[in-house]
Amino acid sequence: MSGNAQHAAAADDSPSRYVVGIDLGTSNSAVAYVDTKETPWRVRAFSAPQVVAPFEVDARETLPSAHYQATDTEAESGSLKLPWGDAQPGVAVGVFARDEGAAKPGRVITSAKSWLSHSGVDRTADLLPWQSDVDVERLSPVEASARFLGHLHDAWNAAFPGYPLAEQEVVVTLPASFDEVARELTVAAAKRAKLPRVVLLEEPQAAFYAWVYRHGADWREHASAGQKVLVCDIGGGTSDFTLIRVGRKPDSDDLQFHRVAVGNHLILGGDNLDLALARHVEQKLTPGGKLPARQWEVLLRAAQRVKETLLGERPPESVTVNVPASGAKLIGSAVQAEVGLAEARQVLVDGFLPRVDLTDQPSRRRSGFQELGLPYAADPAITRYLAAFLTAHRHTGDEQPAEDWQARGLPDPARPDIVLLNGGFFASPVLRERLLDVLSSWFPSDDDAWRPLVLENERLDLAVSQGAAYYGMVRRGEGVGIKASLARSYYVGIGGHPPRAVCLAPGNATEGQDFEVSNLDFQLALAEPVEFPLYVSSTRLVDPPGALIDIDHAELTPLPPIRTVLHTRKKGEPQTATVRLHSHLSEVGVLELSCHEIDAKRSWRLQFDVRSTTQTDLAPHESQGEQEGMVDDATLDACRESIERVFGKQGGEKPSQLMKELAQAIGGPKPEWPTSVLRGLWEMLMELEPGRRKSPAHESRWLNLAGYALRPGFGFAVDDWRVSETWRTLHGKIAFPTSRPEVFVLWRRVAGGLSRGQQLGLAESLLADVRALRRRFQGGKATAPVALDPSQSAEVWRLLGGLELLPVEAKIELGETIVELLPKRKLEKRLPEMLWALGRIGQRVPLYGPLNTLVPVDDAERWVRWLLDWDAPPEAATVTAMQLARRTDDRHRDIDDGLRERVVGWLERRAAPDHFVQLVLASGSLEHQERDFVFGESLPSGLRLGDG
Known part of the structure; x- marks a missing residue:
């Protein structure tokens, strides 16, 4: 948890004139500021100029978090020009982007903040808009967030030319539940927007600061020591719960606030209500069916307006929803539907704020919302998540928990005394009152009906930015601050059966505290990679440092691991170290981890592996390889002896018997070798790598075994380093031309661990060969193959098909080529490999790549029709048809229902396995043998791919 994740301190000696708070919201962003030269100082809203209509710019207090890319005609007309010039020509951010995007959804980016926290995709990849028009430049969630911040940056500089925003103290807000990677990426977005120094503040705290600011003279009249404040911050994309305790300052009668708990990250907010209402209207328009994707996007934007109307003040009895026809084709005979007030409230109020009991727990079933590629919360019932949060933190922050509160006739400790509702969700009085009604029903009273004191935030759209600006003044010693504990406990995994974890830092830690895990020593080898698996818990907040607990995934959430290589400072220093883990919570809430050598001065700072969740889609993969146990040293020694007899300097054996000898030493056939043994074999091969140059047969066997031992390139501790070392050792360094097929096999086997750039580097020459082959069959001029003739080599097709991170454009070209060449009689021998590659290229569910690497559904449909x-x-x-037509319940990935029915009939007529039909009809996961076939061969025992 690096220091730059939450704070980059200003280097200037003198404080800036302005303190600026920025609410980087899912639906809207806003800026507030304090002019410190003003006496008394005030928090003011900043109005940001933005395009609101063609050729019309107006300053508004909020900036809709929407990014629109203009058509060529719009860009050339100059209708989107801004007063300070266009940092991004042909781009609009704000009101016009939101409004125009409602009619042109393929040109607009929304909910970028939700994507910023989505661990199932490469958040630094250009993937937004999720379904874009062909001429639209896609942006990463980081870049889209940077565009919003960049617009605010330029607007500020135009308004205050003598005080550039980059030189002011800037506080940017984010959900309290954002994980470490999302926080890192928020800082990265700020840097791209030319804001090199920012402080991050949790949004619920900012909302509470806004209330304290507005009640600067009388806030003590609303709170008393011992009370508990619940902040419910629900916006367009997330639901954030925070608990703040009211206590007394040491040696003083004055009050102080202490943030003691935050909820888990929930992608659940106003966007989900829009989806639910759109789905409801869709069933009126197409009972039992689905609208085409483009019409659905228009309906989704319309549903937002309908929601705001029917859940707002003085709503009408009904609203008409109009959906434009798709081209000349009408949706049956209807392109509009009526939505009544009662049915809207049933869908939205009862659906998302049902009347549940305090003991109810959220469902863990898969979310029904797969529309936008986002991992929405499994259960839409916000009230169930709130109930679980309050009960989990019934005693959090209590100085002396009253476990016998029922026997003593005391109120339930889970009951909050004060509630602050914040976020655009609560702009609806209907939603606001329902949540308060449900909350009140959980804590009945013998006397009058209990109801919490509700704090008012007059401007829900500006409260977070105003609170952020106020917090900037608190940092300067003015105003009332909130003392914030870590609110999450951190753990390091230590393996074993069952696997266990040791607490590194407790959730009740406060700024400036240091912790050492004194009861656990690590023996580390230096100059080679080590990994520390990390976990976080927002419910186990009082485990002391060093506490050893079983890993319960209901309580512990895995984080990206710490992966590092510990180096010595000087030559001749010991190459091993016995260390203990230290943690330090900085004054701005950053958890810093380090290794300190026992009885020595050496120490190493540790940082979690951001790359594992930003560069590759590792989160959906699950491996039990580490839990298989290690074989005894004698077995590995026997393996090493066999490998040394073939590849060692003194070894003279031929490689033909090596696999047989290894099977005997390990005590089982190849498919049963544990992952830990396979990675051990890879290490031995790398140590003896020069031995592959003894002969073509040696190199062929070395490459084959190395790829087999490292497949699929991820899933086991430090695999990314192993793949990197393999690439450094082999890429472009094959000793014998006859080894080319085997090196292709190796790269296909470990492709899941290669970066996008490495995959593209492998594919470039092979794609040139495929293009040459296509021209040859089209009667064009023949060209000499660069690597292998695709008409003769199966591995060309298999490698290209296995590179899931290739650009979508390259995949489409390759798929079109395969479809064109498949009927050629001269390529009949390559049919199995070409069909296998087509299935991987057009698959609806990736094996290891992020979702943004999938080809558009239109291309998959075209290839399916050709097959049929x-x-x-x-x-x-x-198998190819199953992969192209496999159901995902994401309309942007799923083929047309009519075509799906054709595929099912086609599969049944060809006596395809029943499970193929099931995967096409109703989704599901690949079975073991199916997964092996789709991958290209058997997978290591205990490893599962992200196949749905």
Whole structure:
């Protein structure tokens, strides 16, 4: 948890004139500021100029977090020009982007903040808009967030030319539940927006600061020592719960606030209500069916307006929803539907704020919302998550927990005394009152009906930015501050059966505290990679440092691990170290971890592996390889002896018997070798790597075994380093030309651990060969192959098909080429490999790549239709058809329902396995043998791919 994740301190000796708070919101962003030269100082809203209509710029207090890319005609007309010039020509941010995007959804980016916290995609990849028009430049969630911040940066500088925003003290807010990676990426977005120094503040705290600011003279009249404040901050994209305790300052009668708990990250907010209402209207328009994707996007934007109307002040009895026809084709005979007030409230109020008991727990079933590629919360019932949060933190922050509160006739300790509702969700009086009604029902009283004191935030759209500006003044010693504990406990995994974890830092830690895990020593080898698996818990907040607990995934959430190489400062220093883990909570709430050598001066700072969640889609992968246990040293020694006899300097054996000898030493056939043994074999091969140059047979066997031992390139501790070392050692360094097929096999086997750039580097020459082959069959001029002739080599197709991180454009070109070449009689021997590659290229569910690497559904549908119309497809085509038509419940990935029915009939007529039909009809996960076939061979025992 690096220091730059939450704070980059200003280097200037003198404080800036302005203190600026920025609410980087899912739906809207806002800026507030304090002019410290003003006496008394005040928090003021900043109005940001933005395009509100063609050729019209107006200053507004909020900036809709929408990014619109203009058509060529719009860009050339100059209708989107801003007073300070266009940092991004042909781009609009704000009101016009939101409004125009409602009619042109393929040109607008919304909910970028939700994508910033989505661990299932590469958040630094250009993937937004999720479904874009062909001429639209896609942006990463980081870049989109930077565009919003960049607009605010330029607007401020135009208004205050003598005081650039980059030189002011800037506080940027984010959900309290954002994980470490999302926080890192928020800082990265700020840097791209030319804001190199920012402080991050949790949004619920900012909302509470805004209330304290507005009640600067009388806030003590609303709170008393011992009370508990619940902040419910629900915006367009997230639901954030925070508990703040009211206590007394040491040696003083004055009050102080202490943030003691935050909820888990929930992608659940106003966007989900829009989806639910749109789904409801869709069923009126197409009972039992689905609208085409473009019409659905228009309906989704319309649903937002309908929601705001029917849940607002003085709503009408009904609203008409209009959905434009798709081209000349109408949706049956209707392009509009009526939504009544009662049915809207049933869908939205009862659906998201149901009347539940305090003991109810959220469902863990898969979310029904798969529309926008976001991992929405499994259960839409916000009230169930709130109940679970309050009960989990019934005693959090209590100095002396009253475990016998029932026997003593005391109120339930889970009951908050004060509630602050914040976020655009609560702009609706209906939603506001329902949540308060449910909350009050959980804590009945013998006397009058209990109801919490509700604090008022007059401007829900500006409260967070205003609170952030106020917090900037608190940092300067003015105003009333909130003392914040860590609110999450951190743990390091230590393996074992069952696996266990040791507490590094407790959730009740406060700024400036240091902790050492004194009861656990690590023996570390230096100059080679080590990994510390990390976990976080927002419910186990009082485990002391060093506490050893079983890993319960209901309480502990895995974080990206710490992966590092510990180096010595000087030559001749010991190459091993016995260390203990230290943690320090800085004054701005950053958890810093380090290793300190026992009885020595050496120490190493540790940082979690951001790359594992930003560069590759590792979160959905699960491996039990580490839990398989290690074989005894004698077995590994026997393996090493066999490998040294073939590849060692003194070894003279031929490689032909090596696999047989290894199987005997390990005590089982290849498919049963544990992952830990396989990675051990890889290490031995790397140590003896020069031995592959003894002969073509040696290199062929070395490459084959190394790839097999490292497959699929991820899933086991420090695999990313192993793949990196393999790439450094082999890429472009093959000793014998006859080894090319085997090196292709190796790269295909470990492709899941290669970066996008490495995959593209492998593919470039092979794609040139494929293009040459296509021209040859089209009667064009023949060109000499660069690597291997695709008409003769199966591995060309298999490698290209296995590179899931290739640009979508390259995949489409390759898929079109395969479809064109498949019927050629001269390529009949390559049919199985080409069909396998087509299935991987057009698959609806990736094996290891992020979702943004999938080809558009239009291309998959075109290839499916071609397969169905093929006169004599081989049996292998059934697997390809299943992958192209596999159901995901994401309309942007799923093929048309009518085409799906054709595929099912086609599969049944060819006696395809029943499970293929099930995967096409109703989704599901690949079975073991299916997964192995789709991957290209058997996978290591205990490892699962992200197949749905």
